[in-house]
Amino acid sequence: AQTVTQSQPEMSVQEAETVTLSCTYDTSESDYYLFWYKQPPSRQMILVIRQEAYKQQNATENRFSVNFQKAAKSFSLKISDSQLGDAAMYFCAYRSPPGVKLIFGTGTLLAVQP
Amino acid sequence: SAVIxxxxxxxxxxxxTSLTIQCQVDSQVTMMFxxxxxxxxxxxxxxxxxxxxEATYESGFVIDKFPISRPNLTFSTLTVSNMSPEDxxxxxxxxRGGGSYEQYFGPGTRLTVT
Structure with a gap:
């Protein structure tokens, strides 16, 4: 069975600094998608970034980028120039097509210090 | 993206007691979770x-406890039946709609059972 592991329950970063959140996963599939979701205190889950396993290039969305290491089954999220609004719970998630089920990690609570 | x-x-x-939670989407979607x-x-x-x-339930969840309705492409309900504090x-x-492989989330319903 596929699993997603986030080994950092909590992280803290200074405003304007860079932080990296870790995620590892276990799967025997070769085709899959990986996602990072953000859940602010208001609890509306927001998709931050996605990565297709067949793409070697790491996904980037503005200040958010990933380091996708397929062989190591690692999918870390880097947040550059951290802002106070980045404070949230971040979930790593996995999905293997044609399945529709998202498998979530346990989350990393990110605090941003002014 | 969809507004939920x-x-x-x-x-x-x-x-x-039982509680029915409603979910409304601003566009037609094929799959709701x-x-x-x-x-x-x-x-x-x-x-x-x-x-x-009929809804497809994951292991550990049964229809008698969590009946779901999906009368159209923009609406669904989840009922939590015979609630206990563990709920x-x-x-x-x-x-998840159309050709998009992304999932979008609603704001959530916070349920407390006393």
Missing amino acids: SQKPSRDICQRG WYRQQPGQSLTLIATANQGS SSIYLCSV
Whole structure:
């Protein structure tokens, strides 16, 4: 069975600094998608970034980028120039097509210090 | 992306009663999902609801406890039946539509069972 592991329950970063959140996963599939979701205190889950396993290039969305290491089954999220609004719970998630089920990690609570 | 609303946003219920949660989407979507997020935990998929067919439940969740309706392509309900304190959680509706492989989440319903 596929699993997603986030080994950092909590992280803290200074405003304007860079932080990296870790995620590892276990799967025997070769085709899959990986996602990072953000859940602010208001609890509306927001998709931050996605990565297709067949793409070697790491996904980037503005200040958010990933380091996708397929062989190591690692999918870390880097947040550059951290802002106070980045404070949230971040979930790593996995999905293997044609399945529709998202498998979530346990989350990393990110605090941003002014 | 889809705009998703849920009602109620929160509720406090007595054990033994039932609560029906509504999920409304601003566009037609093929697949809707219901997730549970227990306090301080990650998200767990309860069931997948497609319009015109019975919901598909994940292991550990049964229709008698969590009946789901999907009368059309923009609306679904989840009922939490015969509640106990262990049902205290946030319940989130999620959708996936058309050619998009992304899932979008509603704001959630915070349920407390006393």
